Amino acid sequence: MRLPLLFATACCISISHPALAGEVQVAVAANFTAPMQDIAKAFEQDTGHRVIAAFGSTGQLYAQISHGAPFEVFLAADDTTPARAESDGLAVSGSRFTYATGALALWSADAGLISDGAQLLRSGNFEHLAIANPKTAPYGLAATQVMQQLGLTQALAPKLVEGQSIGQTYQFVASGNAEVGFVALSQVSRDGEITSGSAWQVPAALYQPIRQDAVLLNTGADNDAAAALLDYLKGEQAAAVISRYGYGH
Incomplete structure (x- = not known):
C-alpha cells in the first residue's frame, strides 16, 4: 500500500x-x-x-x-x-x-584626458600607453593594428606598457600606472555609456574584426x-x- x-x-x-x-x-x-x-x-x-x-x-x-x-x-x-x-x-x-x-576602446581613468583619441595618440602627451600582449591577447593585437593604421607604431613604442591579458591592462590604467590604454569597450561601458574616466571607441575600420x-x-x-x-x-x-x-x- x-x-x-x-x-x-x-x-x-x-x-x-x-x-x-x-x-x-x-x-x-x-x-x-x-x-x-x-x-x-x-x-x-x-x-x-x-x-x-x-x-x-x-x-x-x-x-x-x-x-x-x-x-x-x-x-x-x-x-x-x-x-x-x-x-x-x-x-x-x-x-x-x-x-x-568585440570592440576596442582607448581609455583613461582621468575623465578629462580623452576627447579626441586619435589626436591624443598623435600628440604623445602622456608617459605610458598600456596594451595587452599582442602575442597572446587578441585585443593587444588589435591595438597594434590601430597604431600601425595611424602611422604611430615607432613614435609610441617607447611609451608602451604590456599587460599579460586585457584584464591586467585595464588595471594598469585604473591604478594610474599608465595614463591611457587600449582596453575592451566592455570593460568601461554599460548600455552605451562610459562608466568611468574618459574613452574613445576606436573606429572599427582601424583594426581587424x-x-x-x-x-x-x-x-x-x-x-x-x-x-x-x-x-x-x-x-x-x-x-x-x-x-x-x-x-x-
Whole structure:
C-alpha cells in the first residue's frame, strides 16, 4: 500500500531538484569577464547547472588547454584559436561559433584626458600607453593594428606598457600606472555609456574584426552542462547581456 506514495514522493523531488544538473568548467577570455559572470548567474538559475570559470588571455588559456587543463568549454577573444583547437584535435569538430564581436576602446581613468583619441595618440602627451600582449591577447593585437593604421607604431613604442591579458591592462590604467590604454569597450561601458574616466571607441575600420568564438572541448563532449551552456550562449537572454556590454552578437 505504501508503494504508490513512495513513487509520488520521488517524482516530486526529481521535479524540484533536476537530477541531471551538473557543472561545466569554462576557460574565458579576460575581456568577457563581467558579461560571463552575469550570464553564468542567469544560466545557473535557469538550468541548475553550475559554471566554474577561469579568466585569462586567450593565448595563455590555450596553452593550459593544450597541456591538459580540465576545461570543457573555451570562450576565446578571437576566432583563430578555437579553430586551432579543432585542428589540433582538442575540440569537437563543428561545435565552434561566434558568441560575440568585440570592440576596442582607448581609455583613461582621468575623465578629462580623452576627447579626441586619435589626436591624443598623435600628440604623445602622456608617459605610458598600456596594451595587452599582442602575442597572446587578441585585443593587444588589435591595438597594434590601430597604431600601425595611424602611422604611430615607432613614435609610441617607447611609451608602451604590456599587460599579460586585457584584464591586467585595464588595471594598469585604473591604478594610474599608465595614463591611457587600449582596453575592451566592455570593460568601461554599460548600455552605451562610459562608466568611468574618459574613452574613445576606436573606429572599427582601424583594426581587424574581433570575432570571439566559443568551442566545445573534447573533455566536455559528454557533459550535458557544457552543451547546455553553449546553447544558452546562442539564446536571447545571453544576447541581451552581450549587447549591454557593448559587443555585437
